[in-house]
């Protein structure tokens with residue numbers, strides 16, 4: 001089947017906050033309305049709406065997609081939610097892509113939202129319910145624990161010093177100082193990260209991203225509609241490749257050092273985009289930058305390796321040496337990421353896709369990477385830590 | 400065609416008890432603040448979309464049809480009168496327990512509004528669709544949905 005060309009033509013972001021006064025619907029509306037206004041279209045022009053949001057237990061409304069429909073501009077339209085936990089924010093624009101590429105729709109409004117401040121006593125209490133209810137939940141697992149297990153194994157296997165991992169927090173929280181939506185932009189030193197409060201060894205407070213409230217929307221269109229609306233190609237980022245993959249649901253049995261599911265998702269996306277050479281050198285030349293999922297600092301490194309952008313165990317040193325700085329050889333997370341901008345789950349990954357769009361269209365303002373950028377990748381990770389979602393965008397005038 | 404599985408029975412089984420141990424504190428939202436503060440003053444506040452003339456009660460931040468933002472519109476006070484659109488008498492609560500005193504719930508269209516409000520119907524023996532009702536206010540109001548005890552025949 002011939003796939004149609006699909007572009008993102010606008011994005012809309014709310015601020016990310018610890019405790020937004022707005023309801024989840026109102027957050028969704030801010031983002032969706034902004035995206036429509038930026039695209040210069042109205043809800044009447046929209047053929048379908050897509051809603052991305054992570055566990056219902058955060059906002060505290062069951063069937064959140066149904067609840068969010070009006071705020072996301074989906075009333076009386078073919079509207080649906082796709083949900084792969086933390087991977088949702090990248091999966092939602094993938095849904096937008098296939099709705100349009102298939103020929104089903106021409107203009108799709110995609111909204112990712114999360115309001116995590118509603119849940120008490122904590123987001124981790126809600127996360128507990130994603131574990132196996134017979135053999136794991138009685139032990140009270142939460143995400144910090146399982147990340148601690150994974151991080152320790154990753155460090156031990158490759159002999160990674162904690163300083164190299166801490167460099168990611170310094171970089172991302174520093175980059176976030178330039179992001180208008182950011183809640184935790186900070187100028188930090190590696191020592192600050194190492195000396196921050198211990199949560200579950202080896203995980204310290206500044207190794208992780210803050211829970212947040214926020215929403216991000218996109219308007220996606222077929223090439224034909226982009227022409228019809230007279231939208232400048234300077235404002236377009238084409239979807240060149242998408243991929244997603246789910247590993248075993250038994251998280252205890254997965255490779256703790258290497259996210260195989262990210263590799264599979266990435267290779268699907270590279271292949272779709274026509275990039276045959278999957279070696280790190282070739283990929284870093286082909287892509288201008290990447291926005292991998294960074295809820296924890298070591299996860300950015302883990303994901304860079306899964307994405308084939310660095311050899312196994314080699315991403316930490318690259319981060320430490322500044323290769324992945326915004327002005328480095330291969331910029332990674334120029335947005336400031338989840339670590340710095342904040343982590344309203346689905347919206348956080350939405351923010352990463354938005355960053356790729358903004359960089360490629362030259363609209364990233366103070367965050368703009370100081371070199372020509374033609375192609376970028378966003379990746380998210382989720383479900384019970386075993387789903388990888390990848391999207392590759394290229395500039396509107398890039399062949 | 401049913402699979403022949405010996406394990407598929409109604410027999411009692413070993414159970415593991417669990418729960419979703421979370422509760423919530425919801426912000427009422429930007430427009431919710433206006434609506435609930437209105438109830439505190441025993442007012443039914445609504446907002447009209449300028450683009451399509453639809454009046455929302457309770458008010459909203461945006462029109463779900465034309466997607467116009469309504470936050471900066473003037474919120475107007477509706478008359479304390481509504482029409483019963485439909486009703487039911489409930490004998491069980493949402494847990495399935497029998498109620499000692501069954502009561503009425505109704506869909507009520509407040510005069511001047513294009514949307515329908517869900518609340519209790521009180522002080523009535525035989526309600527009917529089309530019946531005109533008015534809110535009965537609590538003696539002390541605290542910006543809550545139950546500042547209105549229910550609606551009774553006008």
Ligand SMILES: [Zn+2]
Nearest residue numbers: 448451462465
């Ligand atoms: Zn309207």
